Structure formats: structure tokens, C-alpha cells
Amino acid sequence: MTVNDASAAVPPHLSHLAPPYDRDLVSTGIVHIGVGGFHRAHQAVYLDRLMRAGHAMDWGICGVGLLPGDTRMRDALAGQDHTYSLTLKHPDGRRETCVIGSLRDYLYAPAHPEAVLARMSSPTTRIVSLTITEGGYNVDDATGRFRTESPGALHDATHPGQPTTAFGYVVEALRRRRDAGTPPFTVMSCDNLPGNGRVARTAVVSQAAMSDPGLAEWIEENVAFPNSMVDRITPATAPADIDELASEGIADAWPVTCEPFSQWVLEDDFPAGRPPLEKVGVQLVDDVVLYELMKLRLLNASHQGLAHWGRLLGIGDAHEAAADRDIAAWVRAYLEREALPRLRPVPGIYLGEYVDTLFERFTNAAIGDTLARLAQDASNRMPKFVLPTIADNLAAGGPVRLGAAMVAAWALGDEGVDERGETIPVDDPAGAGLIERAARQRAGEDLAFVGDESVFGDLAGDERFRSVFAQELRALRAEGARARMRALAMPR
Secondary structure: OEEOOOOOOOOHHHHHHOOOOOHHHOOEEEEEEOOOHHHHHOHHHHHHHHHHOOOOOOOEEEEEEOOOOHHHHHHHHHOOOOOEEEEEEOOOOOEEEEEEOOEEEEEEOOOOHHHHHHHHHOOOOOEEEEOOOHHHHOEOOOOOOEOOOOHHHHHHHHOOOOOOOHHHHHHHHHHHHHHHOOOOOEEEEOOOOOOHHHHHHHHHHHHHHOOOHHHHHHHHHHOOOOOEEEEOOOOOOOHHHHHHHHHOOEEOOOOEEEOOOOEEEEEOOOOOOOOOHHHHOOEEEOOOHHHHHHHHHHHHHHHHHHHHHHHHOOOOEHHHHHHOHHHHHHHHHHHHHHHHHHOOOEOOEOHHHHHHHHHHHHOOHHHOOEHHHHHOOHHHHHHHHOHHHHHHHHHHOOOOHHHHHHHHHHHHHOOOEOOOOOEOOOOOHHHHHHHHHHHHHHOOOOOOHHHOHHHHHHHHHOHHHHHHHHHHHHHHHHHOHHHHHHHHHOOO
8 A cells, every 4th residue: 555655654644544563474364266345345354353453463365366357456456565445434424444454465366376276275274265256156046056067167177287267276275285184274155145155065066076076075074164144335446436545645556445334244164263253243153044144135135126126217326226215115115025024033133123224324325336236147146135035935925026026127127228218238247148038028028037947946937926027027117117116115
């Protein structure tokens, strides 16, 4: 981290930003694959807090990038000794900025694959963590099966010593540790997935089985994959964020901004050891499932509602959608009538208050989150955040109209035009087939969109869901988004 003066020393009025600990004393204990804004606003921040309190100096992070776009992160971090600024944006306009120092190194795997494998194979590395997005696990949402036919999986099975995917690297590093007699590291997923540890286990074991069934069995028996629930709204860094910091004397090539709220619930299953995360507010529990379902089916599902309804109306910002009376009323109706009844009580949390807190967070205009970001990769997100609630309500004989209406808003948005006639950009690489189906839907084939079994699973053939979806799609076309939301949200 540098500042804009000749000596590159922190000015007196910013001296409190620098980490108060000696970063030369921080050694690597965690290799993290997928260093993006969320990781730098969440996991790395918790570790920085520990280090500021004099703990966990042997739990520094080595970041790893796998994708071509990760070269930008590599270069940005390398130019400032792998530090970066974190700015909390409060709803009242206050800003709090500090410099995070827990990230000690960053390796771009395609350029230095052996360096990555050596770091992962080192006995000092005791955790390999992941934020590779919901779609990065190569697991079919409908079947729960690892996609062994994908090009990356096939390459890494054929050339296990020259991996290209996250799970190829994990498998090869575990093979090297096994062969050297080094205890395995823990694999810790920090992605928004139901049972993210279980999904990570499926991916790693399945990738290993493709080339070495014996190694797959060893991993199954010896490697821990704790589940976790993570939460902090972290929008993409905007040029204005960089300029604003520069006006304060802070030169940061890739800062992070986020909301003040942060939560991390983590299954306490770390045979190789872990940092004392409970000292900085992480909830270490025996079972994450209830917390995870609460977050995925309330917060993340609400984000999908804001995105798909808001974009039909031509709204661009998340806080504007959350403050829209009709959208907010619809989201609350969905949560109260269809999502909350399918959740069990969560220890220590009153779910009604949790929902109220969500709207306080969503309407924080300072965050500047966009509906385009929330709608990204919807074909991966909707099956995890919304479709399970619909399926549970179908099984229980409960209501599904609001959930089906959200799917209809998504489907209409994938046709690519909002109600003003403006283009809706569809950023969903995994949903290319859905975009083609949306075109058929626009031509009059009402059930084309929800017929994709790879996305909708059993719902694609469920007659009740299909019927309600078709009704809502037709009503949405006839009435418009705002009128339809009002009708659906009316008190029963």
C-alpha cells in the first residue's frame, strides 16, 4: 500500500490505517484459491483482526489465481506488497478505512504451477480455502454429480501432475502430501452453496477417483471438508472508489468496499488445526445447516427477487430496488408466506428480526451494489437460493405462487428486454441453454424456460409448478411487473 507523497510514508492523519503488527513475522498457513472482493472483505479481514490482537501470525494467506483475469489481481497486489484497503460504508454516509495485511503472497497458477503445488504441499499449509463462485464446483445442481465429462476435469484426470482446475490442484497437492507422509490440509469452502463443504468433498473425491481411486479413498477417509455460512455484501470495486481513496492520500490499485455487517458460521472440523477464529466473532458450531439455509433462502433469495423484478422495471441499483415499495412488499410477502415456513428455528436468531435487518442492509445506498451483479450466473444461483424452497413447498402442499412468479420474472428478463424496451444484459455463461429457451418462450412456448432439467431438476416435470409458472408468466406479460407484484403481495 502506498500513499501519494514523495516518501510514500503514511501521512499522520492516515497512520491508523496501517496494520499495527510486523508483517515480516506473518507466515503462510492458508492457501486460498479465488481471491476476489468477497474473500478480501471477509476471511482475510477476520485473520487480520486476529493478527492485530497478537494471534495467528502463522496463519497468513497465500492467494492463488487460476483464471486469465486473475493476472490483474496479481499485478495490483504485487505492486503494494499484497496489502489493500478495506472501506466500510455505513448507511449514514460514514466511511471507515483500514489496510489489511493478512494476505502475504499471491501466485498465478498458470504461470507458476509448481510453486502453487509446492505451497499447497508444504507442511505449514494446514488449510486450503475456496471462493470460486457457486458455479465453480463443477457439480450438477439437479443430480449432485461431479461433471466428469467437463474439459477441465478430463484434463486433470489425464495429466494429474499438471492441473488446471481448483480441484486438480487440490487433488495433486493431497497426493504429494500422502506420498510424503505429510498430514492432509483441511479444505474449507467459503462459497454461497448449500452444504458447501459437502459439495467441495464431492468435487475433490470425484476428481481424484478419475485418475487414482486409491487416492480418492484416502481423501474420503482423511480429509476434512467443514461446512460454512458466510455473509457480507461486497460490491465490485468501482473507479470512483479508487478516486475517492486517492483524494484521501491512499493509492490502492484494487481497494475493497463493503457493508459494516459481517457473519461467518463455521463447522468446527479442522484436524490439522485452525486459527482461533472464535476470538474475532466467528461462530464455531457442530452443524451449520440451519444457519446456512437461513442465509441462502432469505438473504440470497431476496437478492434474486430484487434483481429479477427490478431489472424488468429498468432499475439498476440494489438499494433503489430494495427501497421500491412494490418490490419490497413483494419480497417480504415471498419470505413470510413461502420461505420462512419451510425453515426450522435457528439457535440464537429470531428470524423475523433477521428479515428486518436484511432490508436495512439492502437499502444502504453507500454500498452501490448493482442488480446486474446480483443477477449474474442466475442459472447457478436460483437453483440454490429459490428452487429448493419451491420444491419443499410442493412436497409439503404449501404455496408456490410467489416463488413461481420470481422464476417467471427471471425467465422474462432472460428474454433480454425490460418494460421500457431497453436491453437487459444477461451475464450467465452457464445458462446459455436458458437464453435459447427464453427465445422460444418469447415466441409463445410458455414452458420452454422451465423445461431445462439441468437447471430445474424435478421441477421441470412437476405439473403443479409448471402450471403456476405458466399462469404467472402470462399474467406478468399482461399486467406488467409492478401491477403483478402488487397483486401478489396483497394481504390474503
